Amino acid sequence: MPSVEQQAKRRQRQIVAEIAKLGLCPPGSLVTRMTRCGTPTCRCSSDPAQRHGPYPTWIHKVGTKTVTRTLSPSQLERYQPLFENTKRLRELIGELEAIAAEVVENTDEWSRR
Numbered sequence: 648m649p650s651v652e653q654q655a656k657r658r659q660r661q662i663v664a665e666i667a668k669l670g671l672c673p674p675g676s677l678v679t680r681m682t683r684c685g686t687p688t689c690r691c692s693s694d695p696a697q698r699h700g701p702y703p704t705w706i707h708k709v710g711t712k713t714v715t716r717t718l719s720p721s722q723l724e725r726y727q728p729l730f731e732n733t734k735r736l737r738e739l740i741g742e743l744e745a746i747a748a749e750v751v752e753n754t755d756e757w758s759r760r
Contacts, residue, residue, distance in 0.1 A: 651749065651750060651753050652750055652753075655746045655747075655749065655750045658742075658746055659743065659746060662739050662742060662743055665735075665739060666736065666739055669732045669735060669736055670728075670729070670732055671729050671732060672729065672732045672733040672736045673705070673707070673726070673729050673730065673733055674707045674708065674733070675705060675706050675707025675708065675714075675733075676705070676706050676707070676730075677703060677704070677705055677718075677726075677727070677730040678703075678704050678706060679700070679701040679702065679703055679704070680700055680701065680702045680704050681698035681699065681700040681701055681702075682698055682699050682700055682702065683698055683699070684699055702717050703717070703718045703722075703723045704716065704717050704718065705718060705726075705730075
């Protein structure tokens with residue numbers, strides 16, 4: 648039976664190989680927003696279920712500023728796979744962190760305390 652460290656190394660190699668295949672991963676998040684237009688007589692001002700949208704929106708930081716870009720349907724279709732890459736990258740990084748924590752927690756130095 649492989650040790651915890653051997654299993655961790657094997658999974659680490661698998662994760663690194665998957666990360667290498669991801670391609671571009673834009674920063675930030677892709678969200679769907681529903682908005683109010685600000686016209687007092689519009690249906691959106693009195694009924695939240697009647698808001699305008701949905702609008703696919705890319706939100707990311709540039710330096711200290713938050714930048715928001717509304718995507719057209721063609722842009723959404725073109726860039727959706729890239730945002731899926733970003734989501735998968737975050738999942739894989741989270742798994743690497745969990746593996747590292749498990750290895751550190753299972754070392755002799757920690758288990759003796």
